[in-house]
Amino acid sequence: METLMQEFEKTPRNRINRIPDRGHYDADTVYQILDEALICYVGFIDDGQPIVIPTNHARLGDTLYLHGAKASRMLKLLQEGNPVCVSTALVDGIVFARSVFSHSINYRSVVLFGRGRLVDNDTEKLRALKAITEHIAPGRWAEARLPNQKELDSTTVMAVEIESASAKVRSGPPKDAEEDCGLPVWAGVLPLSLEPGDPQPEARLETGLEIPWYVSSYHRKSDRN
Amino acid sequence: METLMQEFEKTPRNRINRIPDRGHYDADTVYQILDEALICYVGFIDDGQPIVIPTNHARLGDTLYLHGAKASRMLKLLQEGNPVCVSTALVDGIVFARSVFSHSINYRSVVLFGRGRLVDNDTEKLRALKAITEHIAPGRWAEARLPNQKELDSTTVMAVEIESASAKVRSGPPKDAEEDCGLPVWAGVLPLSLEPGDPQPEARLETGLEIPWYVSSYHRKSDRN
Numbered sequence: 001m002e003t004l005m006q007e008f009e010k011t012p013r014n015r016i017n018r019i020p021d022r023g024h025y026d027a028d029t030v031y032q033i034l035d036e037a038l039i040c041y042v043g044f045i046d047d048g049q050p051i052v053i054p055t056n057h058a059r060l061g062d063t064l065y066l067h068g069a070k071a072s073r074m075l076k077l078l079q080e081g082n083p084v085c086v087s088t089a090l091v092d093g094i095v096f097a098r099s100v101f102s103h104s105i106n107y108r109s110v111v112l113f114g115r116g117r118l119v120d121n122d123t124e125k126l127r128a129l130k131a132i133t134e135h136i137a138p139g140r141w142a143e144a145r146l147p148n149q150k151e152l153d154s155t156t157v158m159a160v161e162i163e164s165a166s167a168k169v170r171s172g173p174p175k176d177a178e179e180d181c182g183l184p185v186w187a188g189v190l191p192l193s194l195e196p197g198d199p200q201p202e203a204r205l206e207t208g209l210e211i212p213w214y215v216s217s218y219h220r221k222s223d224r225n
Numbered sequence: 226m227e228t229l230m231q232e233f234e235k236t237p238r239n240r241i242n243r244i245p246d247r248g249h250y251d252a253d254t255v256y257q258i259l260d261e262a263l264i265c266y267v268g269f270i271d272d273g274q275p276i277v278i279p280t281n282h283a284r285l286g287d288t289l290y291l292h293g294a295k296a297s298r299m300l301k302l303l304q305e306g307n308p309v310c311v312s313t314a315l316v317d318g319i320v321f322a323r324s325v326f327s328h329s330i331n332y333r334s335v336v337l338f339g340r341g342r343l344v345d346n347d348t349e350k351l352r353a354l355k356a357i358t359e360h361i362a363p364g365r366w367a368e369a370r371l372p373n374q375k376e377l378d379s380t381t382v383m384a385v386e387i388e389s390a391s392a393k394v395r396s397g398p399p400k401d402a403e404e405d406c407g408l409p410v411w412a413g414v415l416p417l418s419l420e421p422g423d424p425q426p427e428a429r430l431e432t433g434l435e436i437p438w439y440v441s442s443y444h445r446k447s448d449r450n
Contacts, residue, residue, distance in 0.1 A: 013274065018294055038319075038417075039330065041266040041312055043277035049238065050275050052268035054314035054334050069243055087266055089279035091419065094263075096440065099370040100358050101380075105264065109279050133325050144410055145324040155326075173427045185369055186434045187427040190443055192263075194316065197416035202398045209411045215321065218415055 003027055005062045005162065013113055014166040024167040027062075033110045033167055034059050036220050037088040038136070038194070042066060044077050044084050044116075057086070058131035064112070064160040065119075065128035075156045078116025084160055087111045093192050097174035098185040104170060106189060112165035119157040128157045139214035194220060228252055230287045230387065238338055239391040249392040252287075258335045258392055259284050261445050262313040263361070263419065267291060269302050269309050269341075282311070283356035289337070289385040290344075290353035300381045303341025309385055312336045318417050322399035323410040329395060331414060337390035344382040353382045364439035419445060 005027040008014060016023030024030065034040070040057045043050060053074050058065050064086060068075050078084055089109035097103050119125050126147070133141045147155070174187050196218040199211050230252040233239060241248030249255065259265070265282045268275060278299050283290050289311060293300050303309055314334035322328050344350050351372070358366045372380070399412050421443040424436050 018297055038316055039314060039332075041268075041277050041279075041314075043266075043268040043275040043310075045270060045273075045275050048270075049308050049338070050268040050270050050310045052266050052277055052310045052312035052336065054266075054312055054332070056330065072243055083274050085268075085275045085277045087277035087279055089264060089266075091263055093422075094361055094443075096362070096365070097369070099372075099376075100354065100366065101370075101372050101376040103358065103361065103365075103369070105281065105361075107264075107279070111277065113274070129325065133328065136319055136328065136330075137321070140321070140328075141325065144322070144328070145326075145405060145408055147324075147326050151324075151326040173425070176427075180370060181429055182431065183370055184431055184434060186437050186440065187430055188436075188440075189425045189427075190440050191422035191425065192419050193422065194417050195420040197318075197418065200398070200414045200416065202401075202412040202414075204406055205412055206407065206409055209409060211413075212411050215411065215413075215415050218319075 003031065003061050008165045011164060014111065014164045016166055016168055022168045022170055024169060030110050030165045030167045031059060033090060033108045034088065037090055038220060040086050040088040042074060042084060042086050044074060044082055046073065046077055056132055056136065058128065058135035060127065060131050062162045064162055065131055066158045066160065067129065067132055068156055070154060070156050072156060075158055078158050079118035081115050083113070084116055085111065085113055086160065091192050092171065094190045095174045096187050096190065098176045098180045098183045098187050102174055102176050104174065106171050108167065108169045110165060110167050112162050114160040114163045117159045117161065119159050122152060125152060125157045137214045137218070139212065143212060228256065228286050233390045236389060239336065239389045241391055241393055247393045247395055249394060255335050255390045255392045256284060258315060258333045259313065262315055263445060265311050265313040267299060267309060267311050269299060269307055271298065271302055281357055281361065283353065283360035285352065285356050287387045289387055290356055291383045291385065292354065292357055293381055295379060295381050297381060300383055303383050304343035306340050309341055310336065310338055311385065316417050317396065319415045320399045321412050321415065323401045323405045323408045323412050327399055327401050329399065331396050333392065333394045335390060335392050337387050339385040339388045342384045342386065344384050347377060350377060350382045362439045364437065368437065
């Protein structure tokens with residue numbers, strides 16, 4: 001789905017104050033991180049208390065979709081149009097500097113802001129559930145049994161129109177102060193990534209069913225690259 | 226450091242309402258997840274707006290430590306004693322069910338609640354920074370150059386006494402409805418884990434410095450296991 005957003009306006013809400021060079025406000029960077037992340041963290045307020053809940057998500061255009069059971073506290077609070085903040089971070093590596101002070105993490109993170117809207121028609125609901133399924137494993141929607149009306153009715157889908165967002169990215173080697181560079185301390189980057197293991201077929205699987213391509217060659221890199 | 230907390234009291238704030246069987250309230254489970262997670266997501270309120278920021282952390286006993294630069298908005302707001310919620314999730318796998326509806330993620334997540342306290346003495350500050358460094362890579366504090374007074378003064382450390390918390394854990398195979406089990410759709414679990422790649426030494430590294438053991442054999446499994 002097409003995005004309308006090109007660049008998010010810098011405001012006090014989304015501005016990267018700490019190390020502003022790491023800040024990105026273009027929708028391409030923000031959305032690529034959001035799409036690569038398997039889960040996100042949804043922040044909202046319940047009676048003066050901040051709450052952060054990890055959950056699945058998907059993005060279509062400038063809309064973030066979340067889903068859950070009807071009884072979910074998070075979804076109840078969000079559908080009242082309350083402000084929401086969603087964050088996620090991809091950890092790319094550990095940055096070992098010679099000094100403790102210069103240690104860091106290589107990461108790509110997103111923080112976005114919007115308000116919840118209950119998705120109350122089945123067309124948009126199905127489109128969102130398809131996006132969430134395809135976000136987890138592109139190709140899966142075409143093969144799995146699709147939701148029936150009862151399942152659809154028992155699922156709440158929330159839309160968050162992305163009003164404001166920014167990304168923060170750190171990459172590359174450690175940056176020790178000049179006077180530390182001669183110290184006899186190993187320095188460098190240890191890359192980290194979320195990697196798949198061997199697929200574990202369910203016990204009662206019909207014989208002759210091959211492991212699908214989107215499972216056997218699973219990766220989280222976005223097609224936007 | 227010893228923990229005083231054995232079991233967190235179930236209250237409306239930390240109770241797992243959705244699929245209560247997945248809820249855990251014992252400090253062992255909660256802290257093991259918190260310790261294994263490389264980063265966490267800190268939720269707080271800024272003028273009525275929920276904000277969620279990914280950051281490094283470490284736990285000592287029943288205290289969570291966060292750190293950052295003096296100018297950090299998050300740390301400024303937290304040191305005023307405002308309520309904070311911290312969440313993190315370890316993704317263990319994707320659960321492919323035969324029906325879209327029964328898809329899931331295997332995960333271990335934590336949500337905890339407390340209030341920020343500025344760490345204003347160097348002894349506790351150094352203890353916290355050591356914990357944060359050792360949380361990233363156990364063994365590193367003994368080898369890297371330790372913070373000098375100037376670096377210490379420019380770093381803000383926050384303590385969050387963990388008042389309330391819960392963990393939520395899903396593991397195991399998909400659970401399709403009986404009538405779906407004959408469908409010709411592959412079902413099973415694809416394990417996922419954060420894995421290290423090959424260490425990348427910094428360009429100007431002194432010759433003869435070997436890659437430390439905590440880098441070459443890096444893993445995030447907690448010693449508590």
